[in-house]
Amino acid sequence: MCRDRCIALQELASPAPGPLRVDFGAGGMRHRRRGGNNELIGRAVGVTGQRTPGLLDATAGLGRDAFVLADLGCRVRLCERNKVVLELLRAGLESAAASTDDWLLQTVGRMSLHAGDARALDAQALCGVEVILLDPMFPQRNKSAAVKKEMALLQRLLGEQDNADAEGLLDWALQQDVARVVVKRAARSPALGGLQPSHCIRGKAVRYDVHVRRALD
Template sequence: MTEQCYLAPMSGDTDTQARELAQRWSLPLAGPGQPDGLRLWVGDGAVQLGDSRAGSPGPIRVDFLEPAFLRRLTTAGPTREGLVRAVGARRGARPDVLDATAGLGQDAAILAAAGCRVTLVERSPVVAALLEDGLQRAGRDPRTAEIRGRMQLVAADSATYLRGLPAHQRPDIVYLDPMYAARRGGGRSGKSMQHLQALLGHGETTATLLDAALSAARQRVVVKRQRRAAALAEPDPDFSVPGASTRFDVYLVPGAGSR
């Protein structure tokens, strides 16, 4: 079950910005007497998702400039990132990638740092607003401006968007991270990911999304899985790129070549 999220300024100085954002993403503004709950806060230099209830975890934001992640971006490449190897990026080959489960955008940023052009598709207007804000801040910083220039955000349901792509807009690679839905309540960012669990509930039907991805990709579909988990759905992947705790299953499009 999902929970309604209300947009709210953190101070009077950001009231106009909050109203503009609410109109842009068709989000309700928190009014006087609104019960505590999920909030998309505008202020403190960013757009943040949090919870106004006492004792709730701190807010989250899309931040490509966080020092540890920024260091990772500077070394992103096939030798260090299994995801980069899985999409087939290498010297002289930088495929266009559609990330159909964009989430908070970290995997997309890694691919963009490796030289790929990445379309980030996100169905939630709240998460899309977080992504847009993070991309804007990344574009203003000289350390990440070039990476941001390779990333394009699309607010849409991924399966519908993939099925509606005309032939000349089909991506080389479609990337899926169904674990994003499974770990919304914890995992990589700790208890603060509870906000996404409350906001989004269960993810899209993964088998349906895989089918749409296989129909749209020109070269391959890459699916992120826990290292010992079963394949996402039939058909079985053509091969996998292993990692310490995860792996990337690769489904080759017939006639598109091999590894």
């Protein structure tokens, strides 16, 4: 349920999927939480019992991955360039920050939002970032009907731009002074830009390609 400033994206064509909104307090987010430290994404970015790296989620989207990582204890900077997605995300973060739920408050307290293209971030915005996460849009990978509809709507909204410059975003990320760049891919997709990662963390539907530059602190 949206608590404070509630913004939703509703397609008008018929039949249209239900409204798309960001609600970090929803059941699905709480369910993902049970994966805890074992979540593949946590392993990919290097979360351990003793270590929670500072992260930049350069393709924040609806903020789900960033929220999972913040829930694991990481400080996460989220960067989103699409203005509609940005407003959905901003509303979701504000709503969570206005909640009375301690878990939500603490988790979103570790998240900060930057508007615009990640490649325009300056050294100050990247200060403390040890890992850059990239999740450029790629053909649907999640078999859940609800997520499929959401992703299809997002894909229509974003058009081809995401696919078109994802390799450039990886090039940029690899030039930054970070310990790792992690690319989320569909399980059977080729490596982004044909660039072989140092190692992969594989799930059923997704794969994380990990480009290691140096050891994490």
